[in-house]
Amino acid sequence: MTLKEFENGYWLATELKEFADDIGIPSVGKLRKDELERAIKLFLETGEVTRPTMRTLSSSGLKDVERGLRLDLPVVFYTNDKETKDFLEHEARKLAPGFKRRSGVRYRLNRWREEQIPKGKNITYGDLVAEYVRLNQTEGAFARIPHGRYINFMSDFLAAEKDATRHDAVKAWHELKTMDVPKDYYSWSKARSSRRR
Numbered sequence: 001m002t003l004k005e006f007e008n009g010y011w012l013a014t015e016l017k018e019f020a021d022d023i024g025i026p027s028v029g030k031l032r033k034d035e036l037e038r039a040i041k042l043f044l045e046t047g048e049v050t051r052p053t054m055r056t057l058s059s060s061g062l063k064d065v066e067r068g069l070r071l072d073l074p075v076v077f078y079t080n081d082k083e084t085k086d087f088l089e090h091e092a093r094k095l096a097p098g099f100k101r102r103s104g105v106r107y108r109l110n111r112w113r114e115e116q117i118p119k120g121k122n123i124t125y126g127d128l129v130a131e132y133v134r135l136n137q138t139e140g141a142f143a144r145i146p147h148g149r150y151i152n153f154m155s156d157f158l159a160a161e162k163d164a165t166r167h168d169a170v171k172a173w174h175e176l177k178t179m180d181v182p183k184d185y186y187s188w189s190k191a192r193s194s195r196r197r
Contacts, residue, residue, distance in 0.1 A: 003044040010149075010177040016040065024049045064125075071126035078113060080106075091129040096137065104142055104151075105135045149183040156185035 011019075016036040020028040025039045043049055063077045069087045078084070085106070093099045109132050116123050144152055150173060157169040172188060181187040 001044065003041060006040065006044055008180050008182060010183060011037070026051065069125055071124060071129065073125050075113060075117075075123050075125060075128060080110065087125070088129055088132050091125075092133050092136070095129060096133045099133065099136065102136050102138075104145075105132065107145070108135055108142065153183065153185050153188070157188075160185060160189070 013033045017028045063079050154169050176188040
């Protein structure tokens with residue numbers, strides 16, 4: 001498979017894990033879809049198998065939520081469960097009256113959290129709450145998620161297609177997944193225009 005063929009395909013997480021396992025990428029069961037894609041692309045470009053993340057993949061030990069969440073608790077074994085999310089929401093409302101949650105913030109908070117430990121920064125749940133509030137109060141649109149093909153496609157489709165509904169966007173996304181083109185709105189639109197000629 002070439003890199004272009006890989007990038008033009010649409011891969012389920014299970015397919016990516018199987019491919020990554022076949023080429024020898026370690027800890028495939030603990031990797032996110034974007035990490036799997038990045039590792040596979042690097043393999044297709046260079047033939048090398050590398051560790052696709054700097055975050056700790058160990059899942060042994062006492063979870064932070066089991067130790068009792070509080071602002072001064074160091075983030076050691078974070079879990080993205082309801083209790084942790086509720087804690088963040090509750091503390092954010094105390095820190096910022098009138099707090100409103102924005103779409104996409106939890107994803108960005110998790111990436112921020114994952115980046116801190118490899119940098120040698122020991123963070124607490126107080127730091128996590130402060131970053132959560134900051135992200136929610138950020139003005140303007142967030143930067144695009146590099147691997148968020150579905151999210152980016154939906155956003156671009158709804159912005160560009162006059163009177164489009166979410167149903168229309170989902171239908172177009174399913175059509176795009178079957179096409180041998182990059183999985184973005186521009187490529188879908190261009191391929192559709194070519195077919196109409």
